[in-house]
């Protein structure tokens with residue numbers, strides 16, 4: 299861990315933010331004309347979520363926005379990243395019907411932020427897909443790309459006079475694998491081996507269409523920037539002198555980040571190694587259907603170059619070891635053939651998957667610089683959770699923000715990575731998907747047992763605020 303004398307340094311216009319997502323904080327799941335989303339359906343079925351909890355009320359941010367705003371101002375954030383609930387704006391997912399109350403809610407949030415000199419960054423889709431579109435095939439169906447494009451255009455048209463930073467889709471890799479392969483996220487499908495690739499493909503097509511719409515119709519007048527938020531762990535070989543582990547770690551990077559980053563930032567197609575690997579495994583398993591990894595059509599807007607910056611969500615690192623399978627089953631595990639290991643020297647705090655490895659972020663940032671042509675990067679999510687009895691004096695989490703920002707500072711100053719901003723996940727304790735409210739990522743504690751849902755700043759929030767006030771040079 300770095301020492302306090304090792305002060306981090308940031309460029310003059312560095313952006314200081316925190317992130318949230320609609321389903322995780324808003325509540326009001328069926329109020330004021332909102333249509334149902336797949337997370338409503340998923341959580342209302344028993345046995346899916348920790349103690350069958352739901353986001354029906356969550357932090358009640360739909361009714362308590364002023365409280366969230368106070369938190370944002372207390373931290374002195376320059377930016378706040380939130381997501382729109384697609385079905386709050388368009389109850390059946392299409393522009394056939396617009397819910398004016400949903401529009402009014404987001405107008406108010408955006409206007410309040412701007413009135414307080416906080417810049418909004420909006421995610422159009424953060425896991426909470428409209429149920430009525432899911433019923434028509436959702437991301438599996440090719441026409442979703444046009445439907446998403448219409449939703450995006452509607453948002454640019456309605457809010458783009460004030461919103462200048464857009465993200466289309468949050469973490470497509472997580473949506474595809476957890477939602478369609480493993481089934482532990484909504485819509486809870488376990489269609490092994492092909493669906494995740496089809497869904498990912500339609501997400502990329504949808505994203506590219508929306509970027510091109512923005513670029514040709516809105517950019518000139520609105521002057522904003524648009525990207526998609528990609529998640530990635532840092533992966534390195536367990537034994538660097540074992541070539542099998544080295545290729546397994548590469549495979550991990552290719553299938554996690556490369557899957558979406560390569561088409562957008564590098565070649566316009568999936569990584570060559572990914573296509574080759576999937577073909578090889580398909581053959582070995584005796585699969586002779588349509589190619590599992592689709593091809594981009596030349597008749598559609600190109601996916602290459604469809605991002606104005608690189609948005610990265612980073613949480614953790616893994617050591618990777620090659621792990622042979624019998625090649626009998628068609629699924630993503632077989633495609634990957636690897637084991638993900640947490641190095642014993644890495645502290646694991648809060649949730650089991652989250653080994654705390656701030657230096658992994660620096661390595662990943664450097665990798666992105668080299669691999670994806672030195673893009674401007676925003677770290678759009680990064681954080682560390684607590685579970686069990688609440689600790690308001692969460693010293694370790696405070697330390698985590700310090701250590702992480704030291705690594706970000708080194709990536710900027712020593713590695714020359716073009717990092718424009720950092721968004722902590724999350725502003726508030728909130729509904730942590732399958733873990734319900736048992737896992738707390740907030741800079742602010744939320745008392746879910748009190749009907750006023752009071753928000754109280756943790757020690758870690760104070761630490762983050764102190765780093766911001768020391769380094770923020772915005773006027």
Ligand code: BGC
Pocket residue numbers: 319322468469472529611679723730731739
């Ligand atoms: C998601 C957030 C989530 C966080 C912590 C990210 O994958 O974008 O919605 O709460 O990780 O698990």
